[in-house]
Amino acid sequence: xxxxxxxxxxxxxxxxxxxxxxxxxxxxxxxxxxxxxxxxxxxxxxxxxxxxxxxxxxxxxxxxxxxxxxxxxxxxxxxxxxxxxxxxxxxxxxxxxxxxxxxxxxxxxxxxxxxxxxxxxxxxxxxxxxxxxxxxxxxxxxxxxxxxxxxxxxxxxxxxxxxxxxxxxxxxxxxxxxxxxxxxxxxxxxxxxxxxxxxxxxxxxxxxxxxxxxxxxxxxxxxxxxxxxxxxxxxxxxxxxxxxxxxxxxxxxxxxxxxxxxxxxxxxxxxxxxxxxxxxxxxxxxxxxxxxxxxxxxxx
Amino acid sequence: xxxxxxxxxxxxxxxxxxxxxxxxxxxxxxxxxxxxxxxxxxxxxxxxxxxxxxxxxxxxxxxxxxxxxxxxxxxxxxxxxxxxxxxxxxxxxxxxxxxxxxxxxxxxxxxxxxxxxxxxxxxxxxxxxxxxxxxxxxxxxxxxxxxxxxxxxxxxxxxxxxxxxxxxxxxxxxxxxxxxxxxxxxxxxxxxxxxxxxxxxxxxxxxxxxxxxxxxxxxxxxxxxxxxxxxxxxxxxxxxxxxxxxxxxxxxxxxxxxxxxxxxxxxxxxxxxxxxxxxxxxxxxxxxxxxxxxxxxxxxxxxxxxxxxxxxxxxxxxxxxxxxxxxxxxxxxxxxxxxxxxxxxxxxxxxxxxxxxxxxxxxxxxxxxxxxxxxxxx
Amino acid sequence: xxxxxxxxxxxxxxxxxxxxxxxxxxxxxxxxxxxxxxxxxxxxxxxxxxxxxxxxxxxxxxxxxxxxxxxxxxxxxxxxxxxxxxxxxxxxxxxxxxxxxxxxxxxxxxxxxxxxxxxxxxxxxxxxxxxxxxxxxxxxxxxxxxxxxxxxxxxxxxxxxxxxxxxxxxxxxxxxxxxxxxxxxxxxxxxxxxxxxxxxxxxxxxxxxxxxxxxxxxxxxxxxxxxxxxxxxxx
Numbered sequence: 001x002x003x004x005x006x007x008x009x010x011x012x013x014x015x016x017x018x019x020x021x022x023x024x025x026x027x028x029x030x031x032x033x034x035x036x037x038x039x040x041x042x043x044x045x046x047x048x049x050x051x052x053x054x055x056x057x058x059x060x061x062x063x064x065x066x067x068x069x070x071x072x073x074x075x076x077x078x079x080x081x082x083x084x085x086x087x088x089x090x091x092x093x094x095x096x097x098x099x100x101x102x103x104x105x106x107x108x109x110x111x112x113x114x115x116x117x118x119x120x121x122x123x124x125x126x127x128x129x130x131x132x133x134x135x136x137x138x139x140x141x142x143x144x145x146x147x148x149x150x151x152x153x154x155x156x157x158x159x160x161x162x163x164x165x166x167x168x169x170x171x172x173x174x175x176x177x178x179x180x181x182x183x184x185x186x187x188x189x190x191x192x193x194x195x196x197x198x199x200x201x202x203x204x205x206x207x208x209x210x211x212x213x214x215x216x217x218x219x220x221x222x223x224x225x226x227x228x229x230x231x232x233x234x235x236x237x238x239x240x241x242x243x244x245x246x247x248x249x250x251x252x253x254x255x256x257x258x259x260x261x262x263x264x265x266x267x268x269x270x271x272x273x274x275x276x277x278x279x280x281x282x283x284x285x286x287x288x289x290x291x292x293x294x295x296x297x298x299x300x
Numbered sequence: 301x302x303x304x305x306x307x308x309x310x311x312x313x314x315x316x317x318x319x320x321x322x323x324x325x326x327x328x329x330x331x332x333x334x335x336x337x338x339x340x341x342x343x344x345x346x347x348x349x350x351x352x353x354x355x356x357x358x359x360x361x362x363x364x365x366x367x368x369x370x371x372x373x374x375x376x377x378x379x380x381x382x383x384x385x386x387x388x389x390x391x392x393x394x395x396x397x398x399x400x401x402x403x404x405x406x407x408x409x410x411x412x413x414x415x416x417x418x419x420x421x422x423x424x425x426x427x428x429x430x431x432x433x434x435x436x437x438x439x440x441x442x443x444x445x446x447x448x449x450x451x452x453x454x455x456x457x458x459x460x461x462x463x464x465x466x467x468x469x470x471x472x473x474x475x476x477x478x479x480x481x482x483x484x485x486x487x488x489x490x491x492x493x494x495x496x497x498x499x500x501x502x503x504x505x506x507x508x509x510x511x512x513x514x515x516x517x518x519x520x521x522x523x524x525x526x527x528x529x530x531x532x533x534x535x536x537x538x539x540x541x542x543x544x545x546x547x548x549x550x551x552x553x554x555x556x557x558x559x560x561x562x563x564x565x566x567x568x569x570x571x572x573x574x575x576x577x578x579x580x581x582x583x584x585x586x587x588x589x590x591x592x593x594x595x596x597x598x599x600x601x602x603x604x605x606x607x608x609x610x611x612x613x614x615x616x617x618x619x620x621x622x623x624x625x626x627x628x629x630x631x632x633x634x635x636x637x638x639x640x641x642x643x644x645x646x647x648x649x650x651x652x653x654x655x656x657x658x659x660x661x662x663x664x665x666x667x668x669x670x671x672x673x674x675x676x677x678x
Numbered sequence: 679x680x681x682x683x684x685x686x687x688x689x690x691x692x693x694x695x696x697x698x699x700x701x702x703x704x705x706x707x708x709x710x711x712x713x714x715x716x717x718x719x720x721x722x723x724x725x726x727x728x729x730x731x732x733x734x735x736x737x738x739x740x741x742x743x744x745x746x747x748x749x750x751x752x753x754x755x756x757x758x759x760x761x762x763x764x765x766x767x768x769x770x771x772x773x774x775x776x777x778x779x780x781x782x783x784x785x786x787x788x789x790x791x792x793x794x795x796x797x798x799x800x801x802x803x804x805x806x807x808x809x810x811x812x813x814x815x816x817x818x819x820x821x822x823x824x825x826x827x828x829x830x831x832x833x834x835x836x837x838x839x840x841x842x843x844x845x846x847x848x849x850x851x852x853x854x855x856x857x858x859x860x861x862x863x864x865x866x867x868x869x870x871x872x873x874x875x876x877x878x879x880x881x882x883x884x885x886x887x888x889x890x891x892x893x894x895x896x897x898x899x900x901x902x903x904x905x906x907x908x909x910x911x912x913x
Contacts, residue, residue: 094596099636101588102633102635102636178769182730187782189750189782191750
């Protein structure tokens with residue numbers, strides 16, 4: 001029983017990562033309509049920057065914050081230079097896919113070039129101790145500080161994002177552009193700036209997620225995000241790509257499901273990746289708009 | 301932002317005007333943009349270019365050694381797979397990032413038949429085609445329920461799932477999901493032709509046949525149904541186009557193309573490899589890229605794109621001394637650059653160039669190349 | 679000097695020319711009506727003013743040339759454009775929609791304006807938290823109007839507000855519009871297919887035909903002119 005609970009908690013921690021990345025994916029998708037395949041690689045690159053800053057003597061949290069700032073600027077720059085030229089009604093959505101795939105390749109190889117191919121260690125922002133809750137004769141349920149941190153970070157992120165989007169003018173502008181860019185322009189909102197902001201925000205969220213993942217592992221290299229991004233996409237798709245909350249909740253769901261699958265389903269030994277994928281397939285076939293997506297009405 | 305990106309969004313962007321389904325040969329302005337009236341000088345140029353290319357293609361394996369022939373053959377099977385994707389995504393509007401899986405199914409079908417069951421190679425191509433086609437049917441059915449973006453993700457899932465499945469069930473060399481049929485399985489059936497030359501010509505012939513089939517398909521009733529479903533699915537349904545059947549059949553056909561390509565790859569690369577978890581995802585991307593940079597919803601586009609892709613990949617390998625690691629970066633950057641300069645792909649760009657040249661010598665009154673917003677004719 | 683002046687405006691979409699030389703003016707405090715059949719260029723005219731398409735010729739607002747400016751810039755100058763189909767932010771709530779209307783205002787009276795408009799359109803007030811896309815066409819049109827007014831514009835551009843609305847709702851809409859014009863001095867340029875209603879609140883009317891002004895006159899005179907009505911407006 002306690003193993004089960006611990007696996008669930010583990011799953012939630014992993015799910016927090018998937019959810020955070022899914023959040024970034026959905027944010028970009030809702031505000032700019034682009035599926036950013038390079039999201040994971042951008043996060044990985046930021047993580048390397050974070051690491052580099054810590055080797056320079058900065059404390060981990062400081063490094064993370066600065067790295068997020070850099071990611072913010074980089075995200076805006078990428079939108080302006082690489083993505084903007086491909087927006088608009090007479091440009092193929094496929095072209096943007098190619099661009100984001102090109103970015104995937106380029107960023108990955110650039111990271112290896114700049115930072116080397118050796119695995120590096122990102123120190124954990126919190127001490128790696130265990131906390132025992134619910135004492136029992138078997139020893140009780142353990143939860144590690146890093147796990148708590150992951151969950152706490154996700155919660156803070158969600159609250160901050162919610163406040164930004166729902167309670168500020170800036171957030172309203174972003175939501176307006178996401179809902180209807182042309183109409184937003186007619187109301188005096190600079191859609192271009194909002195698109196840059198959407199990308200910037202996503203990049204920063206990615207940087208944070210990357211740091212969280214790396215610090216929870218013994219070492220990391222350029223392949224850090226490659227499997228995680230698949231889970232993140234699964235979470236975003238499950239959530240319907242429409243809903244930020246859906247993305248987070250489904251991220252946690254995917255994390256827990258994965259954790260339990262690894263532990264209890266032996267038939268899938270070594271190919272646990274099947275689970276999130278099968279999940280996407282089943283859910284989307286049964287509920288084509290995802291669990292939280294809005295039904296769109298088609299008019300002839 | 302609606303997530304319901306149907307194929308209709310692709311049509312204007314692919315450089316074609318949405319097509320109105322008619323019973324007789326299309327005479328609308330829309331159809332003329334799809335198959336525009338060609339000035340005589342352009343037709344002549346095209347024929348000359350075509351002859352030159354054909355001659356080059358036929359002579360190449362004599363001029364080049366086995367290494368280059370292999371590269372060219374890779375371009376050929378890539379061209380076949382890209383055409384398959386083109387039928388589904390370019391002409392029918394269903395976005396798939398999963399054709400690598402069909403490719404893999406085709407490859408492993410052939411490999412398993414040769415290695416485990418002692419088949420000769422050539423018949424396995426047909427079996428692969430049929431088998432993958434059936435799989436395509438199987439995927440195409442639930443795909444009916446899933447739209448645009450989600451279909452892309454679902455198919456992506458398939459491409460990532462496939463190597464995992466293969467790893468579980470196929471035990472080849474050293475116990476991993478890798479099959480290496482012996483060289484003798486692919487020996488040339490024509491005396492006087494070396495093995496690599498035979499491989500090249502066989503692939504070339506198959507590619508030409510499949511391309512002609514595709515061309516016929518697109519120009520005929522089925523093709524117009526495909527395009528109608530892409531552009532205005534609901535409207536197409538109301539004029540009696542069998543939407544579901546069209547979509548599923550297109551899926552099956554396009555999967556079969558990818559399967560044939562996979563089967564050919566076993567001959568050309570002499571292996572079927574499922575050990576890398578993202579290999580078939582990468583293949584899917586290759587097909588997509590080849591289609592887009594060549595020119596989606598065109599006939600020559602996928603072939604042009606495949607050639608460019610293969611050459612690009614080969615030539616970025618050693619561009620910067622000692623910095624081979626940069627190769628993917630340069631490759632990725634090149635892709636972005638191509639798509640930036642030629643948003644309609646190479647063929648699309650060439651068409652526009654020819655149309656511009658043709659416009660100088662003929663009267664005005666061409667249909668617009670940019671889509672006109674629906675409610676704006678006021 | 680008129681509030682808005684269009685001079686020899688020509689343009690369209692890519693290779694398709696829709697406007698072939700429009701000369702039009704809207705006076706301060708007036709309702710100008712643009713009528714015409716489908717395809718005549720009515721919507722394109724409004725889009726030209728808003729900067730949504732490139733045009734030749736000149737467009738002046740309060741004497742300043744605005745041709746070539748982006749839609750965001752034109753909006754900030756005090757022109758509110760309610761497009762065909764209303765431009766409702768369907769995913770957002772009614773309240774969010776209203777606040778977007780006022781997004782560029784720097785004064786402190788946004789809240790009181792909100793209250794005023796919710797009073798004037800009680801159905802909006804009732805549905806404040808509701809998703810805008812779930813409202814009926816008429817309610818969305820009211821929302822579009824109120825949202826545009828939240829910007830305290832100097833000129834309101836309306837594109838076929840009656841489209842898709844029931845006759846009763848349309849009548850109410852135009853009644854409101856007339857009120858706003860009379861009581862607040864709002865200047866309006868309204869494009870309409872429903873000629874009689876539009877003319878009833880209008881001061882000056884233009885009839886567009888294939889991208890040119892075919893007829894223009896005082897609205898009342900146009901209403902009484904049977905020949906013109908039959909030829910261009912179909913009634």
